[in-house]
Amino acid sequence: MESKVQSPKSGIPGPHLALVGALLVAGGVGLCSDWIDPYHLDVLTNIGINVILAVSLNLVNGHTGQFSLGHAGFMSVGAYLAAAVTLNLAPRLFGPDGGAAGPTALLFLGALLAGGLAAALAGLLVGVPSLRLKGDYLAIVTLGFGQIIVVLFQNFEPLGGALGLNGIPPYTTVGWVLAWAAVAVFTVGCLVRSTYGRGFLAVRDDEVAAAALGLDPTRYKTVAFVVGAFFAGIAGGLYAHFRLTITPGGFDFTKSIEIVVMVILGGMGNTLGVILAAVLLTLLPEVLRPVAEYRMILYSLLLIGLMLVRPQGLFCFKRGRTN
Amino acid sequence: MPPPALLQLDQVTIRFGGLTAVSAVDLAVTEGALVGLIGPNGAGKTTVFNLITGVYQPTAGTIALAGRPLAGLRPHRLAALGIARTFQNIRLFGSLSVLDQVLVACNLHRPTSPVQALVRLGAFQQGEAAMRQRAEELLGLFNLLRFRDQPARSLSYGDQRRLEIVRALATRPRLLLLDEPAAGMNPAEKQALIALIRQIHQEFKLTILLVEHSMRVVMGLCERVAVLDHGEKIAEGTPAEIQNHPAVIAAYLGVDHQTALTHH
């Protein structure tokens, strides 16, 4: 399907141009944010965070075909670690009234990366033992790890226990979120659209054949898992500094399922579709706000209806991929 | 002393529950040989391939490649050692184009790292271009280049089988295992396939082990033939010797009735 590899002649690779463009747009939106309605900004921020989550899970579930139900767990690791970093360091570095833009941005970046790396490490620890399981078994084990992470946070008093953390500095802006979303899309896209990355698809399509060609299925799955967890961690950090309060319960398996729904609705492995699905599923509850009483009922009916009408994913216009 | 065989099976046995699918099989394939492995349905031929490629581990016995024991190695490591195969029930990648099937197999000798896939500068682009060129050459050899951007499953059955061979060749194997490459082909296609196998055998200096039901293909290609029946090796020799071997004739005749009952 994705047979257009970079043409070898051009100087700067196309994906990089796209990334730079996207980053510029993110910066632009960030600068204009004073003129945008705060409600719309909130929605846009939510969309961005969900895009990061969905695109990164798509690398695991969609491209590599490993059904993971623990994405929210990795998100929580990133959220807690990033929040802990800023909560502890910001007052010490900048005093009570916050610092200048530059240093806070650096601190935030550091906190996000720390969160992302911790989540990636968690992904490695979870992935290595469990990725030899298949299908539903993998799904339930990742779900289990996600729940265990939640319970661990609930019992870890230094990070607020069941009450969670609050008073997290409001560092997340639309610009940050959109920029990270661009990076996530770029990373996943570039990984998959290379000779190396076709291995992800091969492992998904037929593990036995992939191994017979010298691809190490476990290795590929682990890479997908770790990269996916990294971006889930980043999304978690952004989320924490957007919501300003986090509780362990906010990252339980209903959150994981929400992300899985985006991936499946978008059409597994179809990056653009998954982005659109993330946007749509973030907007849907907002659109349904006037009928708040019936919101969840309508949401679930829509979900069922879409699956019945478009089982190949909402935004997949090529042949349905049944496997 | 003669050089050790490239592939050496020594008393290899595998059991699935109560069923002994392969029973104490010895087999030596010398470097550069083109050996046939035949036998009635369910004789254990595919299982022998699965054992050689690490899909299954033998219950007893040893397998060695160029003198190196292969016990415990997983399939992708064996591929890296130079064993490639095709599958009896075609296993192409459902979502990859014809070219991508072959490119993915080039990974084994990929000149660039995954990190370079993100940075995408100089070396990466050259590497991708080189792999592409190689993949296209191989496809051209099999006259499949015209399908390069089509999904593999849109190909005819025979073309899919040949694409699997291309894919296996892209891993630069020393030993190529072909599991019924001519299945489902018409006589003309079979004739062309014989010529093609002979060509790659010489051009890529391959050692080939071939499972095939079509006697025409086996007799036309193989220097030596080993015969399996009920998991046991009942004969080995030149095609002519095999054809007149009483045990072989008995095996094929005897099983015909059974096959009708149990296998179809």
Add this chain to the structure above:
Amino acid sequence: MQEFLQQLVNGLSLGAIYALIALGYTMVYGVLRFINFAHSEVFMVGAMTGWAVGRQLPQGTWWGGLVVLGAAMLVCALLGMTIERLVYRPLRGTATLNVLITAIGVSLLLQSVFQHPRVFGATPQLFPPVFPERNFALGGVALSSNQLVVIVVAALLMVGLELVVHRTRLGMAMRAVALNPQAAQLVGVNINAVIALTFALGSALAGAGGVLYALNYPTVEPLMGVMPGLKAFVAAVLGGIGSIPGAALGGLILGTVETFVGGSAWLSTYKDAIAFAVLILILLCRPTGLLGRVAPEKV
């Protein structure tokens, strides 16, 4: 020792409920190869039915309790069949993940319908004590009549299911469909009927589980199915999904372990993690569960 026996009894009665729910997951998985995520909401509907019917009946009578149980099982059986007919059947043959998402949709739908104030609302309600309440002491081990009911009813239902699966034509058809749907159809099994009845049976068991659960933790609310459902699912996987004795075994193990952990001062706050820790440990040693069949993939 006495303490130990007491915990064992408590654990077994919790485990029996998990086992009842787990059976539904496993039966559906057996014939359709997918995880019916909506099963935990069928369980919730069972408890709700019991609550609604139980309020109308005189309390503390054996017949009243049995009526409540029967009503819940009937309603759930119908609900299960309806869900299968309306939602899962049209999706049969599509990718399992789609079915899974649809199941999640059904599950959300049932939750949100019951959360609507006109239907039930979000506030938990007390479950009426429909069975006579009495406490027995067996050599120092306290056993409430509710626990007794749970264990006896669960045991009877499981034995009944075992008989249905192994002694009746329906059971034989179910096993045939589980082994190979196409072949079963070829030899004249009506697949649609078998699947519908599988859903009915599994859902009825979940309905009974719902009532029994609500009896012992005497409140009902629309999200009450989530955790028990999840744990029952874990139990099914633990025992080897698709295996009926496995589901019963998994449920009992899980309930017992959880009760012991909950009873220990040290670990009690980790109670909800234990189910998963046990599961992960077992799956890492036996990737297809305790009683699941290990079948090397044919190549």
